[in-house]
Amino acid sequence: MDDKCISCDREGTDEHELIEFFMFFSPFDDEERGTGCFYCESCYEDGQADDGTFFCDGCARTISDSRGHLTHSRWVNNGVVCLRCVHETLREEGVAAYPDMLQELFIDGRLFGIFFNRGELEAEGWIGAPGFTDTLIKGEEGAKALGHTARSLHEGGQMIIIGYENLSIMGDEGYVTLYSKDQEGS
Numbered sequence: 001m002d003d004k005c006i007s008c009d010r011e012g013t014d015e016h017e018l019i020e021f022f023m024f025f026s027p028f029d030d031e032e033r034g035t036g037c038f039y040c041e042s043c044y045e046d047g048q049a050d051d052g053t054f055f056c057d058g059c060a061r062t063i064s065d066s067r068g069h070l071t072h073s074r075w076v077n078n079g080v081v082c083l084r085c086v087h088e089t090l091r092e093e094g095v096a097a098y099p100d101m102l103q104e105l106f107i108d109g110r111l112f113g114i115f116f117n118r119g120e121l122e123a124e125g126w127i128g129a130p131g132f133t134d135t136l137i138k139g140e141e142g143a144k145a146l147g148h149t150a151r152s153l154h155e156g157g158q159m160i161i162i163g164y165e166n167l168s169i170m171g172d173e174g175y176v177t178l179y180s181k182d183q184e185g186s
């Protein structure tokens with residue numbers, strides 16, 4: 001342990017001990033862990049330690065921003081939520097849980113998705129849509145075609161979600177699966 005605040009160099013005393021910053025290194029972690037970074041009280045309360053983290057509005061946890069290229073948060077319904085919250089919400093309600101994302105998907109073909117475990121989804125009754133299962137979506141036209149199919153499923157009373165299948169592309173291009181499931185559940 002260091003005996004100085006990592007931010008301002010103030011030394012810790014018996015009366016004012018340095019505080020170690022704890023966070024969730026991944027949104028999928030069940031426990032937060034110490035970062036090994038110690039701060040004096042005023043820097044800590046000032047939020048100096050929060051750099052590189054975000055606060056999830058869904059589960060009220062402080063989580064690291066990203067690991068490698070994988071961003072741990074999403075901006076939805078005017079708030080920042082972690083991937084675990086998005087993951088759980090999508091599996092319960094589909095993209096309809098995020099009305100803005102649903103509209104963007106239908107109108108612009110914006111593929112709001114996340115990485116899922118396919119076996120887990122199938123066990124819950126989610127089914128890959130014909131023609132859009134582990135399919136390479138290229139450019140605006142392909143994305144809009146997926147959005148169109150998603151809209152038909154939605155209007156037919158199905159919940160829908162989009163699963164990313166490859167890591168390299170998070171925008172409007174890449175391998176994705178469009179899943180649907182009855183509102184009533186399985």
Ligand SMILES: [Zn+2]
Pocket residue numbers: 005006007008009010039040041042043044
């Ligand atoms: Zn300090």
Ligand SMILES: [Zn+2]
Pocket residue numbers: 027056057058059060061081082083084085086
């Ligand atoms: Zn969360």
